[in-house]
Amino acid sequence: MYKIVEKEHFSENVVKLIVEAPMIAQSRRPGHFVIVRIGEGGERIPLTISAADTVKGTITLVVQAIGESTRKICALEIGDCFTDIVGPLGQATHIENVGTVVCCGGGVGVAPLLPIIKAMKEAGNRVVSILAARTSDLIILEKEVSEYSDEVIIMTDDGSKGQKGLVTAGVESVINREKVDLVVAIGPAVMMKFVSLTTKKYDIPTMVSLNTIMVDGTGMCGACRVTVDGKTKFVCIDGPEFDAHKVDFDEMIMRLRAYN
Structure with missing residues (x-):
């Protein structure tokens, strides 16, 4: 069993859970995710590993209560256990020193970012992080992001914190003042789509981490399929990260809406 040893509320519907999972903590890399389940017959929920402590043998998960299963997970308390945690899954992030990297996180997308x-900072890059949300209450992990960033820009839709505007405005402000070598974006599909459209104008390589519906997490079911560069890919085994300029976001968004 995978016991919860710490719990923190970021907001009413977003919690951070630190969970005992020593083997996963030892082998995870940036970009990896796990699939969790609570209760016999429970739904399988994919969650990116936000952090890991190899000494304590723990991993950190950030969960947003959206449906019945995620609400049950968010209701777990210290001492409770997950029935299953499978992972690490997916392909790890390719990390290298490219120069200046702009990392964009939307809402709970900051956790996998x-x-x-x-890792980008430890590889010697200049890292500019842009955290975006509808309102200040939904900005998470600002302190942790600041620790590894040369600069942090906050964007809120309502202007309650940082600058008022969308994440794309923050991205363009950085592009217009300095050379950007890579952009990484993780968040809602529509946010990643418009970040991709923005960077494509400037021919800046852009990586996104896709958050499609997943079932088995091993490429068998095909539920997480997306079209990348005209070819079908499975997010769970080929991703979750892809070249943003090759992703068919419109198709992905349409498939996500089908599950609403």
Whole structure:
């Protein structure tokens, strides 16, 4: 069993859970995710590993209560256990020193972005992080992101914190003042789509981490399929990260809406 040893509320519907999972903690890399389940017959929920402590043998998961299963997970308390945690799954992020990297996180997308920010900084890059949300209450992990960033820009739709505007405005402000070598974006599909459209104008390589519907996490079911460069890919085994300029976001968004 995978016991919860720490719990923190970021907001009413977003919680951070630190869970005992020593083997996963040892082998995870930035970009990896796990699939969790609570209760016999429970739904399988994919969650990116936000952090890991190899000494304590723990992994950090950030969960947003959206449906019945995620609400049950968010209701778990310290001492409770997950029935299953499978992972690490997916392909790890390719990390290298490219120069200046702009890392964009939307809402809970900041959680999977954090280990990438850390790894990019440790590889010698200049890292500019842009955190975006509808309102200030939904900005998460700002302190942790700041620790590994040369600069942090906050964007909120209502202007309650940082600058008022969308994440794309923050991206363009950086592009217009300095050379950007890579952009990484993780968040809602529509956010990643418009970040991709923005960077494509400037011919800046852009990586996104896709958050499609997943079932088995091993490429068998095909539920997470997306079209990348005209070819069908499975997010769970080929991703979750892809070249943003090759992703068919409109198709992906349409498939996500089918599950609403």
